Amino acid sequence: KIAMSVLISLLLPLDPEGTLAWAKNLQNTQGREALLDTLFNSWSSQDPQGAFKALAQIDDIGIRNSLITTTLTNMASRDPAAALAALQSLPAGVQNMAFEKALFTTWGSGDPTSAVAAALAMPTNRMRTFAVTDVLKGWAQNDPKAALDWATNSPPFSVRSDAINIAVSSLAKQDPKAAMDYVMSVPYAMTRNDLMNEVATSWGQNDPAAALAWVDQFPSTPVHDSAIQSILGQLSQTDPKTAATYLSQITDP
Numbered sequence: 001k002i003a004m005s006v007l008i009s010l011l012l013p014l015d016p017e018g019t020l021a022w023a024k025n026l027q028n029t030q031g032r033e034a035l036l037d038t039l040f041n042s043w044s045s046q047d048p049q050g051a052f053k054a055l056a057q058i059d060d061i062g063i064r065n066s067l068i069t070t071t072l073t074n075m076a077s078r079d080p081a082a083a084l085a086a087l088q089s090l091p092a093g094v095q096n097m098a099f100e101k102a103l104f105t106t107w108g109s110g111d112p113t114s115a116v117a118a119a120l121a122m123p124t125n126r127m128r129t130f131a132v133t134d135v136l137k138g139w140a141q142n143d144p145k146a147a148l149d150w151a152t153n154s155p156p157f158s159v160r161s162d163a164i165n166i167a168v169s170s171l172a173k174q175d176p177k178a179a180m181d182y183v184m185s186v187p188y189a190m191t192r193n194d195l196m197n198e199v200a201t202s203w204g205q206n207d208p209a210a211a212l213a214w215v216d217q218f219p220s221t222p223v224h225d226s227a228i229q230s231i232l233g234q235l236s237q238t239d240p241k242t243a244a245t246y247l248s249q250i251t252d253p
Helices: 001-009 018-024 029-046 049-056 061-078 080-088 096-112 114-119 125-142 146-153 157-174 174-186 188-204 210-215 220-240 241-251
Strands: none
Touching: 001 018, 001 029, 001 080, 018 029, 018 049, 018 188, 029 049, 029 061, 029 114, 029 241, 049 080, 061 080, 061 096, 061 125, 061 174, 080 096, 096 125, 114 125, 114 146, 125 146, 125 241, 146 157, 157 188, 210 220, 220 241
């Protein structure tokens, strides 16, 4: 494989189409597939648009679909907008929803402004909702406060709730006090309760004892009780003695 990679690195810049023709005519099936994978990985790293156009020359559907993922992944690392356009140009049966999801998440972590614009330009409401939430997942990992500010003030109503939940969840892992302050500022009780559960669950992954103390100050509601159960499940893995002590102090009214 190393020798093939070296050979391709020498031939590809000189004659990419000729290199492809040679690889396609290799008699050994397993060797041909490996060679094509190496070829398109190298080609799409140097010239993603040229490699994408050349995919039409691959007759085997299974091999072509695999090479599409390789090519679009390399394209996305350089130009996510071009990768999305290339993906959308494929027939419906070939379009890869998992790749689209990963594309928007990665794009959101690197350039959330253009990623959000692309997500909101998706052709259907369902596709916009999925794309925006995927962008927020990537964005919130890097800058949860900025993601939460956008989710609170900017998105269409249809995606606002999911966007806020994602941003609050990420913020709770990095800055639980800021997440708590945001939750307590929400004017609607139902939304506030849902977000409280989000904060408790995310915070509980890092500091379940502190999360439990925070949730326990609120009145008992179905959301409160669900949050307690989630945190106790996490606490029982890291500090079973504290979890057992808490459970022993619970008394029925």
